[in-house]
Amino acid sequence: MDSESYDINLGNKDTETRKKASEDFISFWDEQAKKLSWFTPWEKTLDWNPPFAKWFVGGVLNASYNALDRHQSTKAEKPAILWEGENGDSKTLTYKDLFFQVKKFSNVLKSLGIQKGDRITIYLPMVPELPISMLACARIGATHTVVFSGFSSSSLKDRIIDSKSKIVITADGGFRRGSVVKLKEVVDDAIQGLDFVKNVILLERTKTPVNLNSKDKWWHDLMKDSSPDCEPEKLSSTHPLYILYTSGTTGKPKGVLHGTGGYLTHLQSTYKWAFDIKDSDVFFCTADIGWVTGHSYVVYGPLLHGATEVMYEGSPDFPDISRMWDIIQKYKVTIFYTTPTALRMFMKFGDEIPNSFDLSTLRLLGTVGEPINPEVWKWYYKIIGKEKCPIIDTWWQTETGGMILSPLPGLESILLKPGSATYPIPGVDMAIVNEDGKEVPPNNKGYLIIRNPWPGMLLTLWGDDEKYKSVYWSKYENAYYTGDYAIKDQDGYFWLLGRADDVLKVAGHRIGTAELESSIVSHSDVAEAAVCGIPHDVKGEAIIAFVVLKEGIKKNEETLRTEIVKEIRSGVGPIATPEQLYFVSRLPKTRSGKIMRRLLKAIAKNEKIGDVSTLEDGAAVSEVQSAFDELQKSFAKNKKN
Numbered sequence: 123m124d125s126e127s128y129d130i131n132l133g134n135k136d137t138e139t140r141k142k143a144s145e146d147f148i149s150f151w152d153e154q155a156k157k158l159s160w161f162t163p164w165e166k167t168l169d170w171n172p173p174f175a176k177w178f179v180g181g182v183l184n185a186s187y188n189a190l191d192r193h194q195s196t197k198a199e200k201p202a203i204l205w206e207g208e209n210g211d212s213k214t215l216t217y218k219d220l221f222f223q224v225k226k227f228s229n230v231l232k233s234l235g236i237q238k239g240d241r242i243t244i245y246l247p248m249v250p251e252l253p254i255s256m257l258a259c260a261r262i263g264a265t266h267t268v269v270f271s272g273f274s275s276s277s278l279k280d281r282i283i284d285s286k287s288k289i290v291i292t293a294d295g296g297f298r299r300g301s302v303v304k305l306k307e308v309v310d311d312a313i314q315g316l317d318f319v320k321n322v323i324l325l326e327r328t329k330t331p332v333n334l335n336s337k338d339k340w341w342h343d344l345m346k347d348s349s350p351d352c353e354p355e356k357l358s359s360t361h362p363l364y365i366l367y368t369s370g371t372t373g374k375p376k377g378v379l380h381g382t383g384g385y386l387t388h389l390q391s392t393y394k395w396a397f398d399i400k401d402s403d404v405f406f407c408t409a410d411i412g413w414v415t416g417h418s419y420v421v422y423g424p425l426l427h428g429a430t431e432v433m434y435e436g437s438p439d440f441p442d443i444s445r446m447w448d449i450i451q452k453y454k455v456t457i458f459y460t461t462p463t464a465l466r467m468f469m470k471f472g473d474e475i476p477n478s479f480d481l482s483t484l485r486l487l488g489t490v491g492e493p494i495n496p497e498v499w500k501w502y503y504k505i506i507g508k509e510k511c512p513i514i515d516t517w518w519q520t521e522t523g524g525m526i527l528s529p530l531p532g533l534e535s536i537l538l539k540p541g542s543a544t545y546p547i548p549g550v551d552m553a554i555v556n557e558d559g560k561e562v563p564p565n566n567k568g569y570l571i572i573r574n575p576w577p578g579m580l581l582t583l584w585g586d587d588e589k590y591k592s593v594y595w596s597k598y599e600n601a602y603y604t605g606d607y608a609i610k611d612q613d614g615y616f617w618l619l620g621r622a623d624d625v626l627k628v629a630g631h632r633i634g635t636a637e638l639e640s641s642i643v644s645h646s647d648v649a650e651a652a653v654c655g656i657p658h659d660v661k662g663e664a665i666i667a668f669v670v671l672k673e674g675i676k677k678n679e680e681t682l683r684t685e686i687v688k689e690i691r692s693g694v695g696p697i698a699t700p701e702q703l704y705f706v707s708r709l710p711k712t713r714s715g716k717i718m719r720r721l722l723k724a725i726a727k728n729e730k731i732g733d734v735s736t737l738e739d740g741a742a743v744s745e746v747q748s749a750f751d752e753l754q755k756s757f758a759k760n761k762k763n
C-alpha cells in the first residue's frame with residue numbers, strides 16, 4: 123500500500139450528506155429518490171425481507187421518461203450522444219433526436235407484439251441504436267438483456283434461452299480493429315431451434331451480405347413508418363428493467379436482475395457525487411454497453427442527468443494507440459472514465475503519445491473494474507491529468523448496480539491515495555471480515571462485505587431466488603458477500619485485492635473458472651481441466667489452463683492445443699482465450715474433489731507452494747505436497763516438449 127496522498131478537490135465540501143446517511147440510511151435514500159421524476163410517489167421507502175429488498179414500494183415511474191422526456195423542455199437541442207465510429211464516422215444525437223428515435227422504436231417493438239414484462243436480447247456493437255433499443259424496452263416495460271457482442275453463439279444461446287427472449291436485436295456486422303465481426307451469423311446459429319424467438323431485428327451497420335430468414339426484419343424498414351408518439355408505460359418501482367448475465371463460480375452465467383426505482387436512484391446520486399457532473403461537461407466512459415459499466419454509466423447515469431457524452435464504437439488502440447487521446451482532444455472531453463487494463467496498455471507506449479495531444483479540457487479522471495496499481499494511478503494523474511484532475515477509483519459490481527466505493531469529488535473533498543478506492547458511498551455500510559464474520563483489525567486482509575441493503579442492489583438472480591440467497595447471502599449472516607478480498611487501513615481507506623472466489627478478472631472482464639473449464643472439457647479428447655489466473659502486466663490477470671487428456675489420445679499436442687483454444691473461443695468467447703495451455707497427467711485436488719488452484723498458480727508462476735498448512739480447503743499437507751510434486755513433474759515434461 124502506498125503511503126502517499128494527493129489533495130485534489132473540486133471545491134465541494136458537503137458534510138451533511140454523509141452525516142444524514144449514517145444516521146438513517148432509509149430516510150437518506152428517500153430524499154435521494156425525490157430527484158427522479160415519479161408518476162406516483164412511493165408509500166414505503168424500503169421493504170426489507172432479507173435478503174430481498176424492495177425499494178420505493180408503491181412508486182410508479184419509467185426509466186426512459188427519466189432519461190429523455192423530462193429533459194425535453196430544457197435540453198432538447200443539447201447533444202446527448204456524440205458518437206464516434208471506429209472508421210472515423212461520427213454522428214450527434216441531441217436529446218430531441220434520441221427521444222424521437224426511442225419513441226419510434228418503442229412502437230416497432232409493440233408492433234411486433236412485445237408487451238410489458240417480455241424479454242428482449244440485444245446483441246449490438248457500440249452504436250447509438252444500442253441505447254435506443256434499451257430505452258425503447260424500458261419505455262414499454264420490456265426487460266432488456268444486452269449480451270456483449272464479443273460473446274460466442276453458444277454463450278448468446280444460453281442467455282437467450284435463460285431469459286426466454288421473444289426478440290433478438292442485432293446488426294449485419296460490427297467493426298472491430300478494422301475488420302467486420304459477422305454478428306448476424308452468430309445470432310442465426312444461436313437461435314436455431316428456438317421457436318419462442320419470434321423475430322430478429324437487423325440493423326445495417328457494415329453492409330455485410332447476410333442470409334435473410336423468415337424471422338428477420340430490417341431495422342430501417344420497421345422504423346420508416348413507425349409513429350413517433352409513444353407514451354411511457356407506468357411501471358412500479360420494482361419492475362425489472364434488465365437482466366445482465368455475469369460469471370460466477372458455477373458453470374452457467376447468472377442473470378443479475380435489476381429493478382427500476384432503486385437502481386435509478388443509485389445512479390442519479392452516484393453519477394453526480396462521483397463525477398461532479400455539470401451541464402457544460404463532456405463525459406466519456408470507454409466501457410462497452412455489454413457490461414454493467416456501460417449500462418450504468420454510459421446509458422442510464424449520464425442520460426438521467428441530461429449530460430453530453432462521447433460514445434465510441436471500436437477498439438481503444440485502433441487504428442493506433444493514440445485513439446483515446448485523439449477523441450478527448452476532438453470532443454473536448456472533460457471527464458474520462460476507463461479501466462486499469464487500458465491505462466497499463468497506454469502507459470507501455472510512453473508519455474510522448476498522450477503529450478502530443480491537447481488534453482487540457484480534462485478535469486476529472488476515473489477507473490473501474492480491477493485494482494489499479496499505484497504506478498499506473500500516478501501515471502494517469504501526471505501524464506493524462508497534468509496533476510490537476512482528481513482520480514476516482516470506483517469499486518462496484520454487476521450486482522451492486524452502481525458505485526459502492528469511490529472518492530466523491532462532486533460531493534466532498536477527500537485526500538486520494540493511489541490504489542485505494544477510499545470509502546463507501548453515503549448510506550452503505552461495509553466491513554472487512556474473517557472466515558467467521560468477525561471484523562479484522564486495520565491493515566489486515568479479509569473478505570469485503572456489505573452490511574445493509576442499498577438501492578442499486580440486484581433484485582435477485584433471474585429465475586433463481588435460491589441461488590441468489592446462497593451465492594451472496596449465505597456465507598455471512600445478514601451481510602452481502604462481495605467475493606472480493608480487501609484491506610481497510612488505519613485511516614479507514616479501502617484497498618481492493620482481487621477476487622477471493624473462483625472468478626478471474628482478465629482485462630477487467632469477469633470470467634468464471636467453472637465456465638471456462640466446462641468449455642475445455644467439451645472437447646472430445648479432454649478428460650479434465652482446471653484454470654487459474656496469474657498476474658499479467660497489462661491485463662491484470664492472464665488465464666493459464668491445465669488439461670488432462672483422455673487415456674490413449676495420441677494426437678499431436680500443438681493440434682490439440684489449437685482445437686481446445688477454438689473450443690474455448692466458441693464456447694465462451696475470444697475474451698477467454700488462455701495465455702498458456704499445458705497438458706498434465708493429473709490435477710491436484712482435495713479429497714472432496716476441489717481443485718487446488720493455489721498449487722496451479724504456484725506451478726505456473728514457478729514459485730514454491732508456500733505455507734501449505736493454511737490452505738483454505740483443508741487438504742492434508744502431505745497430500746498437497748505430493749500433488750504439487752507430481753504436477754510439477756508433468757508440467758516440466760510438458761514445457762520441454
Ligand code: PRX
Binds near residue numbers: 606619
Ligand atoms: O473484483 C472486483 C472487480 O470487479 C468485480 C466486479 O466485476 P463486474 O461485475 O464485471 O463489474 C465490473 C465493473 C463495475 C469486483 O468484484 N472490481 C471492480 N472495480 C474494482 C474492482 N477491483 C478493484 N478495484 C476496483 N475499482
